[in-house]
Amino acid sequence: MDIIQIILLAVLTFIIAIDQFSLTEIISRPIINCTLIGLILGDMKTGLMLGGTYELAMVGNMPVGGAQPPNAILGGIVAMVFAVKSGLGINAAIGACMIFALFGQYVVTLTFTIMSGFMAKADKAAANADPKGIRNVNLISMCILGGLFAALAVAAYVGGTAAQEPLNELQKNASWIMGGLSAAGGMMRFVGFAILLKIMLSNDLWGFLLAGFGASIVIGASPVGSATLIILAFIGFAIAFYDYQLNVKIKENAGNGNGGMTDGI
Amino acid sequence: MASNMTTYKDLTPAPQLDKKTLNKMVWMSCQLQASFNYERMQACGWLWSILPGLKKIHTNKEDLAASMSHNLDFFNTHPFLVTFVMGIVLSMEQQKTDISTIRAVRVAAMGPLGGIGDSLFWFTLVPITAGICAPMAIEGNIAGPILFFIITFGVEMALRYWLMYWSYSLGTSAIGALTKNAKEFTRAASILGVFIVGALISNFGGGTKLAMEFAIKGTTEPLNIQAKLDTILPTMIPFALTMLCFWLIKKKNFTPVKCILVLLAIGIVGAAIGVWDGGNTAYNALISVPWHS
Numbered sequence: 001m002d003i004i005q006i007i008l009l010a011v012l013t014f015i016i017a018i019d020q021f022s023l024t025e026i027i028s029r030p031i032i033n034c035t036l037i038g039l040i041l042g043d044m045k046t047g048l049m050l051g052g053t054y055e056l057a058m059v060g061n062m063p064v065g066g067a068q069p070p071n072a073i074l075g076g077i078v079a080m081v082f083a084v085k086s087g088l089g090i091n092a093a094i095g096a097c098m099i100f101a102l103f104g105q106y107v108v109t110l111t112f113t114i115m116s117g118f119m120a121k122a123d124k125a126a127a128n129a130d131p132k133g134i135r136n137v138n139l140i141s142m143c144i145l146g147g148l149f150a151a152l153a154v155a156a157y158v159g160g161t162a163a164q165e166p167l168n169e170l171q172k173n174a175s176w177i178m179g180g181l182s183a184a185g186g187m188m189r190f191v192g193f194a195i196l197l198k199i200m201l202s203n204d205l206w207g208f209l210l211a212g213f214g215a216s217i218v219i220g221a222s223p224v225g226s227a228t229l230i231i232l233a234f235i236g237f238a239i240a241f242y243d244y245q246l247n248v249k250i251k252e253n254a255g256n257g258n259g260g261m262t263d264g265i
Numbered sequence: 266m267a268s269n270m271t272t273y274k275d276l277t278p279a280p281q282l283d284k285k286t287l288n289k290m291v292w293m294s295c296q297l298q299a300s301f302n303y304e305r306m307q308a309c310g311w312l313w314s315i316l317p318g319l320k321k322i323h324t325n326k327e328d329l330a331a332s333m334s335h336n337l338d339f340f341n342t343h344p345f346l347v348t349f350v351m352g353i354v355l356s357m358e359q360q361k362t363d364i365s366t367i368r369a370v371r372v373a374a375m376g377p378l379g380g381i382g383d384s385l386f387w388f389t390l391v392p393i394t395a396g397i398c399a400p401m402a403i404e405g406n407i408a409g410p411i412l413f414f415i416i417t418f419g420v421e422m423a424l425r426y427w428l429m430y431w432s433y434s435l436g437t438s439a440i441g442a443l444t445k446n447a448k449e450f451t452r453a454a455s456i457l458g459v460f461i462v463g464a465l466i467s468n469f470g471g472g473t474k475l476a477m478e479f480a481i482k483g484t485t486e487p488l489n490i491q492a493k494l495d496t497i498l499p500t501m502i503p504f505a506l507t508m509l510c511f512w513l514i515k516k517k518n519f520t521p522v523k524c525i526l527v528l529l530a531i532g533i534v535g536a537a538i539g540v541w542d543g544g545n546t547a548y549n550a551l552i553s554v555p556w557h558s
Contacts (some may be wrong), residue, residue: 021298022310025344026418031402045405052402052409052508059392069547081337106530113529114300119337120522122300122309126333131316134333138313141300147507172549173358176536183541184532187506188303188470191524192468194510195305196462199338200369205459212463217499220468223437226384228468229461230377230387236460237373244453248446 008040010150013077017149018142020073029052030076037080046083050090054079057094073106074149078156088097088163099167100156106178109150115141115182116188212236270331273361279322282355287433289317290351291425297344305527308343314347318355335364341469342375343382345421348429350374354437366451369458376461388422470503476542477556490556491542 016036019028031051038047078100083093092209093239118137125133155163201209212232219228293314295512300309301404312333323329344351357367394416402409477490494501506528513519513527535541539550539557550557 006416007527018299021301021344022296024414024418024421026414026421029391029417031413032328032397033382035377035402035407035410037352037535040480044407047501048402048409052399055395055399055402057414059395060358069426094303109546112301112303115300116304116525117522118300119302119304119309120520122312122337123334123521126312129330129333131320131333134309134313137309138296138299141302141309149514158334175546175548176539176551177533179534179541179543179546180536181529182532182543182546182548183536184529185303186470186544187528187532188355188525189306189339189341189469190466190507191510191514191521191528192305192308193462193507194524195521196339196368196372197459197507197511198460199335199365200372200458200516202455205456208456208460211465212460213467213504214463216467217465220471221499226380229464231382233377233457233461236457236464240453240457240459243456244446244449247449247452251446251449 005040006154006157006204009037009077010080010154012036012040013074013150013153014146016073016077016144020071021145022142028073030058030072032182033073034076034080037077041084041196043078043084047080048089050080050083052077054091054094062141068102070098071108072108074104074152077153081153081156082161088161096161097156097163099164099171100152102171103152103167104149107145108150109178109181109185111141111148113188114144114187116191117165133187208236208239211239271364273323273325273328273331273364275325275328276361278361279324279359280316281437282321282359282433286317286321288426288427290314290355291348291422291429292318293349294344294348294429295426296448299346304521305337305339306336307344307347308340311347312336315351315355318351319358322355322358329365332358335368336367336371340369340371340375342378343386345386345424346382346428348425349378349432351435352429352432352434352460353440353453356433359437360440362440363447363451364449364486366454369451369454372458373454373461376465386421391417436514437556466503466507470507471500472542472544473506474542475502475540477540479556 016028016033034051036045038044058072075097079093079097082088082096124136297307389475398413400411404550475491478487480487510524539554
């Protein structure tokens, strides 16, 4: 019975881990994932109660703008395991799952870093017009994320609340590596920007880059900061459209230039 | 990305994409973040989800390679609104618009959607739905999670469908008129694209901060280096790092992977000596230093 539970737990966690960024992005919410885990562990009532409680706690703690909160997805799963297997109360279980939620976040950081390296493989597949290569990069990524999450969930199941201690110890000693990965991860998007600029930024467009940068600092710090990019899209559109009309007019006038003398001007 | 083609070889507009392909891409769009990563974020998932359309549009292998390559550029938008960008980009691909124009329009369209989607979905719909469904679940009612799924997933999929069809027909009707003056249109699109990238550097890059504080004798407020830098120019470090990568790639012919390794070294060495702010990953420096507690 136990071994079946472990396998089901691993499979479900694997899917839920992927779902937090792809698939539906809904099944991974605590209100649903805790209920499903409860179903597997044979205690759906606890699943519903814990899921509902965790869901309410999570409102306002959404994965927004690329920032990762200590992972609530793994947190919910592990809290369920502790509540059912170790008989902790719901609040105690949510408290005990926190170190796992932190490691869930570490795993996400690690996967996002590793997958940055895989982009070279994707570039190669694209240059060869090979759709299968692109598919494989995506599948590998989902497997890494799902596999690591499943391993942590199984560790919580097998090790129980005692599994917290080695994780706490590891966290204490290796936190600078994860801090560094997190800082470096935040910087890697600058490579993506640089690639975009390499192609779009001709020498006569530098001013627009600086204008966009400056404007986003000002609007980003204002009370309407959350709408920065849409406001700037409007402003940028005005500039670009004006430039378009101006250049079309210049082109048309230049075309008339040869016969311009007859206009009598 | 490796390709330097600016126009497609085969410039005959492809036939309209059929409903079946569009529907398939609506479902594929759910995998947008399948290979999310720090360097290009959703790029690879984006390419994967529009591949059914691209394969139909570019029958010439060289064109397909060029299209796949430029669709691997940095990409990040709201996952539930992505079909809006898909529709426009696909309509441009179908009309074999200049590659640089497609690139620029894609950047201009993806940026603003992030904020709209977050406010609409994560800050409005989900909290309200959770407010209704979570208490039901706490009382042991199985309808709680089921209702939660139906409402949120239903809205999500309805949005994906509607945006795909709307923006595809919008793109088809609008792009043709604008590309009559192709050169001017490409320039205007690049202006908008570059302007938005400038905004993204500060808007997406703001997490890269120093976490150095010096206690000064005789004062209660420690001296915060980042706060001092902000008085000169906020988000100057993200801008400097972007320029560093730009210079390495453009002038020194660095591959993106090499740039990533450089940044990885900067990040980890910096954290070992407690220079960087780890964002929501609080950490202890490897070496004990006076500026990092």
